[in-house]
Amino acid sequence: xxxxxxxxxxxxxxxxxxxxxxxxxxxxxxxxxxxxxxxxxxxxxxxxxxxxxxxxxxxxxxxxxxxxxxxxxxxxxxxxxxxxxxxxxxxxxxxxxxxxxxxxxxxxxxxxxxxxxxxxxxxxxxxxxxxxxxxxxxxxxxxxxxxxxxxxxxxxxxxxxxxxxxxxxxxxxxxxxxxxxxxxxxxxxxxxxxxxxxxxxxxxxxxxxxxxxxxxxxxxxxxxxxxxxxxxxxxxxxxxxxxxxxxxxxxxxxxxxxxxxxxxxxxxxxxxxxxxxxxxxxxxxxxxxxxxxxxxxxxxxxxxxxxxxxxx
Amino acid sequence: xxxxxxxxxxxxxxxxxxxxxxxxxxxxxxxxxxxxxxxxxxxxxxxxxxxxxxxxxxxxxxxx
Numbered sequence: 491x492x493x494x495x496x497x498x499x500x501x502x503x504x505x506x507x508x509x510x511x512x513x514x515x516x517x518x519x520x521x522x523x524x525x526x527x528x529x530x531x532x533x534x535x536x537x538x539x540x541x542x543x544x545x546x547x548x549x550x551x552x553x554x555x556x557x558x559x560x561x562x563x564x565x566x567x568x569x570x571x572x573x574x575x576x577x578x579x580x581x582x583x584x585x586x587x588x589x590x591x592x593x594x595x596x597x598x599x600x601x602x603x604x605x606x607x608x609x610x611x612x613x614x615x616x617x618x619x620x621x622x623x624x625x626x627x628x629x630x631x632x633x634x635x636x637x638x639x640x641x642x643x644x645x646x647x648x649x650x651x652x653x654x655x656x657x658x659x660x661x662x663x664x665x666x667x668x669x670x671x672x673x674x675x676x677x678x679x680x681x682x683x684x685x686x687x688x689x690x691x692x693x694x695x696x697x698x699x700x701x702x703x704x705x706x707x708x709x710x711x712x713x714x715x716x717x718x719x720x721x722x723x724x725x726x727x728x729x730x731x732x733x734x735x736x737x738x739x740x741x742x743x744x745x746x747x748x749x750x751x752x753x754x755x756x757x758x759x760x761x762x763x764x765x766x767x768x769x770x771x772x773x774x775x776x777x778x779x780x781x782x783x784x785x786x787x788x789x790x791x792x793x794x795x796x797x798x799x800x801x802x
Numbered sequence: 803x804x805x806x807x808x809x810x811x812x813x814x815x816x817x818x819x820x821x822x823x824x825x826x827x828x829x830x831x832x833x834x835x836x837x838x839x840x841x842x843x844x845x846x847x848x849x850x851x852x853x854x855x856x857x858x859x860x861x862x863x864x865x866x
Binding site: 507508510512540541542546605608609 | 814839
């Protein structure tokens with residue numbers, strides 16, 4: 491009897507998901523960025539928020555982001571299966587069925603929006619619902635496979651969390667929230683395209699129109715420079731709002747100067763030079779772009795702390 | 803004869819069940835904590851539920 495039971499379950503065990511597989515559906519690394527930026531958006535707002543309500547708000551903003559990740563993995567399973575970088579994701583690996591990913595995504599979306607609304611206000615909940623819709627439907631289903639500007643448009647979904655954090659605290663959208671949104675929105679294209687230049691990805695196999703494939707690497711270098719130039723006034727503009735102080739302004743000046751220099755260097759290089767030094771400049775700018783965003787939001791937090799202690 | 807042999811399948815199911823159980827406990831704790839926080843900051847604890855209540859009825863101005 492025991493043999494019968496054991497043998498009959500071998501096949502099922504291979505497709506049986508662990509709890510961690512469901513967690514992976516939520517894209518935890520993306521969630522960490524959502525948590526950080528939403529937390530900054532909430533903490534720099536001029537309205538104090540009860541710690542428990544703040545914790546709940548951040549948790550469900552992150553969970554909403556995770557839900558959109560699960561919906562993305564449900565719809566993109568066919569693409570993920572043919573690309574090396576994503577082939578081991580739970581759905582293409584056969585650990586989680588597409589139906590399970592869809593169900594989890596939809597339920598977590600509903601729960602996170604409802605809980606954020608109950609914890610804070612319904613404008614914040616509405617923005618979270620729109621973010622999930624934007625990422626899952628507008629980006630994943632509609633535009634990702636249709637236009638090489640997919641990164642630009644998809645970046646909007648990643649830019650909403652600090653705005654939602656701000657609205658959760660204040661109940662309204664203001665210039666500060668829009669500029670925090672703009673900072674991430676304008677940062678996303680140069681960040682991802684720098685990565686696309688040195689990551690020999692197989693997007694063409696999956697028929698996803700990435701800029702490097704559709705318009706060439708020369709044009710990608712030009713677009714990186716254009717978006718970095720457009721990013722600078724947004725980042726510096728945020729420095730003249732009520733939430734920023736001397737620390738942010740100083741950081742923004744230095745960080746944007748370095749980023750602009752990096753984008754300029756990328757633009758001036760051709761493929762032969764880049765291949766000769768194994769894309770050293772592109773890799774350097776990509777790594778810096780991660781610090782760029784973290785340090786901008788970190789500086790906002792420092793200024794908020796200085797204000798709270800009456801130093802600035 | 804009881805089935806005592808365990809398979810990796812059983813470990814995965816146990817892990818999943820424990821994960822779901824902990825998530826539900828965490829969710830209940832969050833809802834409780836949120837309720838306490840809302841009451842502490844003076845949120846309304848009563849709402850209109852089709853039963854006339856003096857405490858949720860707007861005051862009527864006298865002399866009209």
